Amino acid sequence: EDKVVxxxxxxxxxxxxxxxxxxxxxxxxxxxLLWYKQEKKAPTFLFxxxxxxxxxxxGRLSSILDKKELFSILNITATxxxxxxxxxxxxxxxxxxxxxxxxGTTLTVKP
Amino acid sequence: xxxxxxxxxxxxxxxxxxxxxxxxxxMNHNYMYWYRQDPGMGLKLIYYSVGAGITDKGEVPNxxxxxxxxxxxxxxxxxxxxxxxxxxxFCASSYEFSxxxxxxxxxxxxxxxx
Numbered sequence: 732e733d734k735v736v737x738x739x740x741x742x743x744x745x746x747x748x749x750x751x752x753x754x755x756x757x758x759x760x761x762x763x764l765l766w767y768k769q770e771k772k773a774p775t776f777l778f779x780x781x782x783x784x785x786x787x788x789x790g791r792l793s794s795i796l797d798k799k800e801l802f803s804i805l806n807i808t809a810t811x812x813x814x815x816x817x818x819x820x821x822x823x824x825x826x827x828x829x830x831x832x833x834x835g836t837t838l839t840v841k842p
Numbered sequence: 843x844x845x846x847x848x849x850x851x852x853x854x855x856x857x858x859x860x861x862x863x864x865x866x867x868x869m870n871h872n873y874m875y876w877y878r879q880d881p882g883m884g885l886k887l888i889y890y891s892v893g894a895g896i897t898d899k900g901e902v903p904n905x906x907x908x909x910x911x912x913x914x915x916x917x918x919x920x921x922x923x924x925x926x927x928x929x930x931x932f933c934a935s936s937y938e939f940s941x942x943x944x945x946x947x948x949x950x951x952x953x954x955x956x
Contacts, residue, residue: 735884765944773947774885819884829875829900830945832884832911 733758737833755802755818767819846948855923863918865933873936876915878929921956
């Protein structure tokens with residue numbers, strides 16, 4: 732059975748701090764790992780990672796995948812209150828594009 | 843494009859009642875999915891479909907049924923609602939041949955069964 736574990740479950744920081752969110756996984760026929768941001772509504776897509784060691788960046792957010800050790804990290808630098816959200820990690824196998832989601836990390840950024 | 847739309851946004855059901863959650867997408871995606879999200883948890887896959895006429899069970903299919911008669915629509919049917927089905931339900935869709943399988947989510951339906 733596919734499994735995704737995220738840590739920490741929750742995190743409280745102050746504006747300007749840098750945070751690292753972790754995602755480890757076990758999946759049959761790995762295809763990709765995806766990060767989503769969820770702010771009290773539907774998840775919105777952040778990154779898709781398929782290859783080890785290649786960093787994806789979008790503004791203050793970046794992510795990298797290690798397919799040997801089966802984990803990914805999501806970094807957020809210079810955090811802002813608008814970064815407060817649940818960050819979900821999902822792993823997609825080759826079976827019909829199904830994704831297995833972790834339980835998420837709840838990030839709270841205080842002013 | 844409207845993307846993925848879901849109706850209703852909120853619903854309260856009594857135990858034993860039935861209802862259908864509607865989902866539609868206008869992006870011509872072949873793949874569609876139904877998830878439920880319980881408080882503080884991630885998304886659990888209920889059912890998915892790889893095209894019109896083809897559906898399959900996900901992780902938590904018990905108590906639900908789906909159909910896919912068109913590419914656009916993927917309704918989720920709850921039969922004999924139970925309190926354990928109180929949750930937020932998300933419908934999603936994705937391209938068939940995308941290596942990313944990035945999913946586009948609807949706004950969700952918050953269902954309470956009392």
